Structures are given as C-alpha cells and as structure tokens.
Amino acid sequence: MEAPPAAVEGSLRTPPEEGSAAFRALLSRDEPVLALAPMQDVTDLPFWGVLARHGGPDVYWTEYFRVHSTSTLDAPIVRSLVENPTGRPAIAQLIGNDPVALAKAARQLQEYPVAAVDLNLGCPAPVVYRKCAGGGLLREPQRIDAILGALRQAVTRVPFTVKTRVGFSDDGDWDALLALFARHRIDLLTVHGRTVTDMYRSEVRCDWIARAVRAMPCPVLANGNVHSPPRAAQVLRDTGARGLMIGRGCIRNPWIFDQIRDYRRTGGWRQPTGHEVLDYITHLYEVTRPTAGFRERLQVEKMKKYMNFIGEGVSPEFLHRIRRATTREEFFGCCREFLDHDGPMPLLPPALPAHDSTSRASCPSQ
Numbered sequence: 001m002e003a004p005p006a007a008v009e010g011s012l013r014t015p016p017e018e019g020s021a022a023f024r025a026l027l028s029r030d031e032p033v034l035a036l037a038p039m040q041d042v043t044d045l046p047f048w049g050v051l052a053r054h055g056g057p058d059v060y061w062t063e064y065f066r067v068h069s070t071s072t073l074d075a076p077i078v079r080s081l082v083e084n085p086t087g088r089p090a091i092a093q094l095i096g097n098d099p100v101a102l103a104k105a106a107r108q109l110q111e112y113p114v115a116a117v118d119l120n121l122g123c124p125a126p127v128v129y130r131k132c133a134g135g136g137l138l139r140e141p142q143r144i145d146a147i148l149g150a151l152r153q154a155v156t157r158v159p160f161t162v163k164t165r166v167g168f169s170d171d172g173d174w175d176a177l178l179a180l181f182a183r184h185r186i187d188l189l190t191v192h193g194r195t196v197t198d199m200y201r202s203e204v205r206c207d208w209i210a211r212a213v214r215a216m217p218c219p220v221l222a223n224g225n226v227h228s229p230p231r232a233a234q235v236l237r238d239t240g241a242r243g244l245m246i247g248r249g250c251i252r253n254p255w256i257f258d259q260i261r262d263y264r265r266t267g268g269w270r271q272p273t274g275h276e277v278l279d280y281i282t283h284l285y286e287v288t289r290p291t292a293g294f295r296e297r298l299q300v301e302k303m304k305k306y307m308n309f310i311g312e313g314v315s316p317e318f319l320h321r322i323r324r325a326t327t328r329e330e331f332f333g334c335c336r337e338f339l340d341h342d343g344p345m346p347l348l349p350p351a352l353p354a355h356d357s358t359s360r361a362s363c364p365s366q
C-alpha cells in the first residue's frame, strides 16, 4: 500500500466498506438523497459539524484533493474523513488530469473511511480549467476516457462517482459524455445543470439534468440553485433525479436539508428566527477559529467567505455593512442589529420573492 500522508499516519483508520454500505443503502431508499456539495475552503471538518447540528445532509462531500504526479493526499481533508463527526457517509473528491496519479490517490483514499471516490469534472475557475483539470477536461473527451478507465480499475472497494457540468461552452457533447460515463460503469453521477463558461450566472437547466437521468444506468443527483423546499421539489419533479446536491443554499441556510424533509412529509417547513441565524453565525465563528495563531482580524475576514452567502439571505444593507467590518465587535454589532429578533428568516438568495414558491430559476415547466 502507498504511504498515507504524514500528518494522519498513525491515526485510527477505518476501512471504507462501512461508509460505502451506508451510502449504497441511501441510494436504495425511496426518499431522495440529499447531499452536501463539495466546496473548496468551505466544506471542511468544522463546517460539516455545523451542518450536522442543524439536521445536515444524508451524505457529505469533501473539498477536492488536488492530484498531480508528485502530490500527496492533503492531510486536513484526510482528517475530515477520519474524524467525520456527522455519523453519515462522506465522499472524497479528486481533481486532476493525470490518470496514473489519480488512480494512486484513489487507492490511497480507500484505506480511509470513504463512502465513495468522486471525480471533479466541473470546476469553472480559469486557473483550474486552463490546466485542463475540473471543467477544462470537458474539452478533452479522450483524456476523460483515460482517467475514467484508470479510476474505474483503481476504485474497487467503494462506489466510483463523477460530478460534472454538461459541457465546456455548450451542451453539444453532452450525450457523448453521458455515453462515456455509462461505458465506464460509474456508480453515481452528479450534474450541475450549467456549462463551464456559464460559471454561476445562467439559469440551471433542468432539461440537461433530465437528459442524464434518462441516459444513465446509474442514479443521478441534480445540482444548482436549490435554495428552498419548493424549489427542491420542483427540481426533483422536473429532472426525475434520485436526489439533490446543495452547495451555497446550505451556507446561506443550514436548516435547508431538514426543511426539505419536512416539506416532503407535511407540505410545510419552519423558518429559523433572527436569533437562530445569529446563533448559527456565532457558532461558525467559534468552530472555524484556527487551533493555533488566532488573529481576530483574520477570523473576521475568514467569516466573510460564509457571510457572502448568509448576508444575501438577510439583506443587501446587512451584507454591505458586514463586508466593511474589521473587528469582532463591528462584525457582531452589525449581526445583532439585523438579527436580534424572533421574526422568521426565509434566507433566500437576492431577487427571489420571500414566499418563494418556485423561484424564478430555470426549469422548463416554469
């Protein structure tokens, strides 16, 4: 076996079969699977803990492991897998374009409690796609073919999954890509219903996701702009997907997974109060403090990466003010001003009506 990263060597390592059995069980239930989207610099161990406290998804994705010919597994991400506090399965995501290196990383990861190994074919950051990784690979189907072949051979103990956008700049190759995924017998496909060049701007196309559901022999998760229980129900209906993967919506609203479950059971859901949102932000501030070298100014800056999403769900003025805070006092003073109340908080993205029955986004039936 290849050596584990030094920082986690000697830590308790559980074989992955348990997590993958839990994941397979999720896929065979009647209920839709609710997954946390991988988000670099966000979906780390502390954030997983925060989500779990608010109900949490059925399955957690890690941030991506960056893989190249000389890389080793990123120790903090491995630690998320080893110390996973959620009691739910966790899936490790890889990004890279070297089939040999990716296969090696996948074999190493299967020595840890991973429920599946996932390949990133969607990252739209120019710094990534210009190196022909993430979404950049969607321009090179032959390279994808080689990578899928290598990973399919290497991932033997747990499911092998792929998260993708539908193409680089249009959906012209989407059917061919789906055929490639099917040929390599992947176990689950997550589709973000946009192209790489769409970034996050355009509408999410449920019809593109539905095409994947029809074409693939494996389950498909729908991803993109799921921010409320009615929207979740609509995406499931319009795509026929086996479940949903949610990213920014759960930074803005960590209750969203339980809200979706409640909505399915009862037709209603509870909105958190201002005080509960304030508690969430306070908790996030505390659990994301570094264990060494804490500096208040840096921690306030770090909070802004979450606040960019949470703030959108509060008000434009709140977000504007929070972006200017530099001290803990300024930061929480602003939070108290807007959130020290027991009124309901819809926590929706901007420009959506507060009652958000379906949202203005995207599906053809709207």
Ligand SMILES: Cc1cc2nc3c(=O)[nH]c(=O)nc-3n(C[C@H](O)[C@H](O)[C@H](O)COP(=O)(O)O)c2cc1C
Pocket (backbone or CB within 6 Å): 037, 038, 039, 040, 041, 042, 063, 064, 093, 120, 121, 122, 123, 163, 192, 223, 224, 225, 226, 245, 246, 247, 248, 249
């Ligand atoms: C801050 C941030 C980091 C992200 N990092 C990753 C990543 O590491 N791997 C990945 O496949 N997608 C990543 N994504 C994309 C999300 O997983 C997801 O596909 C996208 O945000 C659309 O879903 P949403 O509308 O529910 O947020 C990231 C998105 C954001 C906002």
